[in-house]
Amino acid sequence: MSKTFTPEFYDSILKNSHDKITIIDHEGLYMYVSDSVEQQLNYTSEELIGGSALHHIHNEDLPHVFAALKEIQNTRQLRVKPFRYLHKNGSWRWLDCVLTNMLDNPAVKGYVTNSRDITEEIESEKKREKSQAYYKALFINHPDLVFTLNEEGVIEESNASVSKVTSFGTEESIGKHFAQFIAPAYLEEALQAFRKVIKGGAHAFETVIIDKNGEKIDLSVTLVPVWLDNRITAVHCIAKDITQIKQSERLLKEQTTQLNNILGSITEAFFAVNRQWCITYANKAFADYFQVADHAVLHTNIWQEYPDLVHSVFYRKCMEVMATGIAVEHEEYIVPLQAVTNYKIYPFEEGIAVCFTDITAKKAAQEELKKLSLVASKTTNGVIITDNKGRIEWANNSFLKLTGYVLDEVLQQDPVMILQGPETNQEALQNMKRLLCLGIPFSEELLTYKKNGEKVWIASDVTPILDEAGEIEKYVIIYTDISDRKYAETKLLHLNENLVQQNRDLQQFTYIVSHNLRAPVANIVGLTRMLPKLQSDAVAFTKALANLDKSVQRLDAVICDLGKILAVKTPDSSEVLEPVDLATLSAEVAQSLQETTTAIKATVILKTQGGIVLQAKRAYLYSILHNLFTNAIKYRSEERPLQLQLTISKNSDGSTAIQVTDNGLGMDMDAIRPHIFKLYNRFHVHTEGRGLGLYLVKSQVEAMGGTIEVESVKGEGTTFKIHFKAQRND
Amino acid sequence: MIDRVYVVDDDDISAFVTSMLLESECLAREVECFLCAEEALHKLLHGPEENWPQVIFLDLNMPVLNGWNFLDAMTAQQQRFLQRVKVFILTSSVDPQEKEMAGQYMLVKGFLRKPLDEVAITYLKHAV
Structure with missing residues (x-):
């Protein structure tokens, strides 16, 4: 298709183009501005035409724009490095501009600028670069x-x-x-x-x-x-x-653990509170003492937890330490704990730390020890403590009193060595030494000697103290003076011996009596058997009959003797002692025998003092004197008239002596001394006597607490001496 | 029949009973009583041997010289008396201890209880 476009066509295209199209002359003045400029930069084409294009360009960008304008004069087309152009609203817009030299085009005769707003791209690029730099910096x-x-x-x-x-x-x-x-x-x-x-x-x-x-x-x-x-x-x-x-963390953790371990291992209860009195640390001993988990108490306020503590000295001390920063130590019975505690309070930066020990048991032990030591030191028993070698480490006053030593003399000494003496039983000592090694408690009675040589019977109770390994550590020995008991024992022993003797006497007595009873009975039996065989008118019959009578009388006499003896041997308690005036009594006895003494032309001398009175049994005293007088008469010498002397005297010590002396037959004392006072012992032949008299005399004297002795020389005479100890006047 | 018997006994009645019995039983031709043992001993030790008794009845319980002293004195010259003089203890009460003690003397041939009865007499007739 080939077509020729009208100017309106071009105009419309330019107006609606995104690019800003202008035509400038060689000085940079706008010759034409497309209407799109308004859309881009908010200027109207009329505002710009005739003005300089450089006028709205950023100062910093001017140099390279100038350079581009210079360069385009010699070239057909070039791209200008982006520059900033002032928007009508005052902001800068980045423009990308292509210059085309169209001077030789007669329809144009200028430089055509074709600018595109690249502000967005530039800014985006800037941002990208910044982010790159940031990244670089970050990375x-x-x-x-x-x-x-x-x-x-x-x-x-x-x-x-x-x-x-x-x-x-x-x-x-x-x-x-x-x-x-x-x-x-x-x-x-x-x-x-x-x-x-x-x-x-x-x-x-x-x-x-x-x-x-x-x-x-x-x-x-x-x-x-x-x-x-x-x-x-x-x-x-x-x-x-x-x-x-x-x-550092590990180190800190280690240190913390170590510190915790240390605090935890302290056997004393330990806790710390901060300045708000909240527990920040409590060791295991603390938790154990209160029987709580160690963490349970953490962060609790101590005064809220134990409100009763507020009344304690502990509370005051805590306050004091917190305020002063000076550590204290104190001992106190804490009421809520019901325990005596020793506590130390230390200040530290964040608060205070408290270390405390329950010393109730220790206190109690101390008290106990105090009491024990009081007992040990004040007791009347001697108490010593020795080391395991048995050397005295401690002795109480009673021990010193008991032994007569002073402390310095006994310390480090073996008590056995210092207390023993000549009469101490060596066997008991050996026994003691053996028992000491065995580590068992034992008792031993010993005769010991005081420092002054005085004898003391002691009972020693030895208690070995063993250490944890069971080895003997010490001995505690308690000495008791048992002298009194020992003497009582000796006395008892003596008494017992006496009893045995008396029992033996009694046996002898029984034997003698039975023998003497038997003798006349045997005669009676013999005679009665004989009599029927004899003629009644025989001399023998008469004699036998007379003997029978005599035998019966003897039997009766023996039985009478028995009565007398038993009366003395078993004293009747109703028979009380009475004051007996010896002079009067002597006279009575002499009087009773006067007939006989006169008949035999005997001389009786009574050497008595008036007023000697004896508390005695009158009948006994009478019997004694009578017997002795009768004996003197009975055993008088045929060669000389009897001289009988009775002397009664009071000695200076208050004792009374009665002495009966005769000049009779006398006796061979060497032979008869052991037998003289025995029952039914006779020492003279061809004389009357059954051997009862002196036995009775002795029994009666002894029944009244006296003693009797006899001295005699055969053919010269005999002296009986009776002695009564001084009597208390009660 | 025994020619001569000594009765040594301080108890006159006992001596009377013994001698009467010995005579009535025709045990002894002649009975000599000694109330004092010393006299009897003197006669034995110092008197002519032909006057010795064949039997002595000896009491133990006597004053001054008792039966034991008597026996001791005889025993001192025991060889003279053995086979010729027999001693019989004659006592009122028999004590086993005394009996045993008497057995120690070779001269003692028997221990008898007073008074002598038929059984004792029969025994004596056989023993001497």
Whole structure:
């Protein structure tokens, strides 16, 4: 189709074109401006025609626009480097302009400019460049490790910090899978993080890699997925080297753990409160003491938790320390705890720390010890403590009193050595030594000697004190003075011996009596058997009959004797002692025998003082004197008249002596001394006497608490001495 | 029949009973009683041997010189008396201890209880 277009046609095209078309002359003045300029830059063509095109160009762009205008004079067409053109609203628009030299076209005769607004492109390019710079700054120059992984995890790019931190060169890391650098323990976690990010989420985590030198490096990693065309094509990683921080953390953690362990291992209860009185720390001992979990008390306000404490000295002390910053120590019975505690309060920056010990048991033990020591020191028993070698370490006053030593003399001494003496039972000592080694408590009675040689019977109770290993550590020995008991025992023993003797006497007595009873009975039996065989008128018959009578009388006499003896041997308590005037009594006895003494021409001398009165049984005294007088008469010498003397005297010590002396037959004392006072013992032949008299005398004297002795020389005479001890006047 | 018997007993009635019995039972031709043991001992030790009795009845419980002293004195010259003089203890009460003690003397041939009865007499007739 070939057609010739009208000017209106061209005009319409220009007007509606996006490009701004102008024609300028060689000086740059607008000769023509297309109507599209209005659409582009809001100017009307009339406003611009005749004006300079350079007028609206940005100063900075003018040089190269001038250059282009100069150049176009010699060339057909050129493209001007984009420049800024002032929009009517005052903003700058970037224009891309093509100059065409159409001077030789007679229809135009100017330069045609064809400008397109490229502001959008320029700005977009600027933005792109900026973003490039930002990226570069973020990536290459970032002080953290920055690298990019492809969707498979292979390292595509890495920045300088990566090389710097890991010592791996860029070429050594590019193309490698990231997992190759992760420390084995952290591998799974890292892979997990990568999987998560690949699915579309950003993720931050901490991990450890191994650097080229094999050193572990702690990293804090942030993974960001890179989206392109609605899918994740890469993963951007930013990692911070936190090795130092981690190490510090670890160190801090270690130190904290160590501190906790230390505080926890302290057996004293320990807790800390801050300035708001909230418990910030409590150790295990504290938790154990209150039987709570250690964490249960944390952050609780101590005064709220234990309101009763407010009334304690502890409260005041805490306040004081908090205020003054000076540590204190105090001991107090804490009412809510019902315990005596010793506590120390220390100030520190955030508050105060309290360390306390329940010393109730210790206090009680101290009290106990105090009491015990009081007992040990004040008791009347001697108490000593020795070391395991038996050497005295401590002795109470009673021990010193008991032994007569002073403390310095007994310390470090073996008590056995200092207390023993000549009469101490060596066997008991040996026994004691043996028992000491066995470590068991025992008692032993010993005769000991005071320092002054005085004898003391003691009972020693030995208690060995064993240590935890069961070894003897000390001995506690308690000495009791048992002298009184021992003497009582001796007395009892003596009494017992007496009893045994008396019992033996009694047996003897029984035997003698039975013998003496038997003798006349035997005669009677013999005579009665004989009598029927004899003629009644025979001399023998008469004699037998007379003997029978005599025998019966003897039997009767023996039975009478028995009565007398038994009366003395079993004293009747109703027979009380009475005051007996010895002078009067002596006279009575002498009087009763006067007939006989006169008949035999005996001389009786009574040497008595008046007023000697004896508390006695009158009948006994009478019997005694009578018996002795009768004996003197009975056993008088035929060769000389009897001289009988009775002397009664009171000695200076208050005792009374009665002495009966005769000049009779006398006795051979060597032979008869053991028998003289025995029952039915006779020492004279051809004389009357059954051997009862002296036995009775002795029994009666002894029944009244007296003693009797006899001295005699055969053929010269006999003296009986009776002695009564001084009597109390009651 | 025994020619001569000594009865050594301080109890006159006992001595009377014993001697009467010995005579009535025709055990002894001649009975000599000693109320004092010393006299009897003196006669034995110092008197002519032909006057010795074949049997002595000896009481134990006597004053001054008792039966034991008597036996001791005889035993001192035991060889003279053995086979010739037999001693019988004659006591009113028999004590087992005394009986045993008497057994120690070779001269003692028997221990008898007063008074002598038929059984004792029969025994004596056989024993001497």
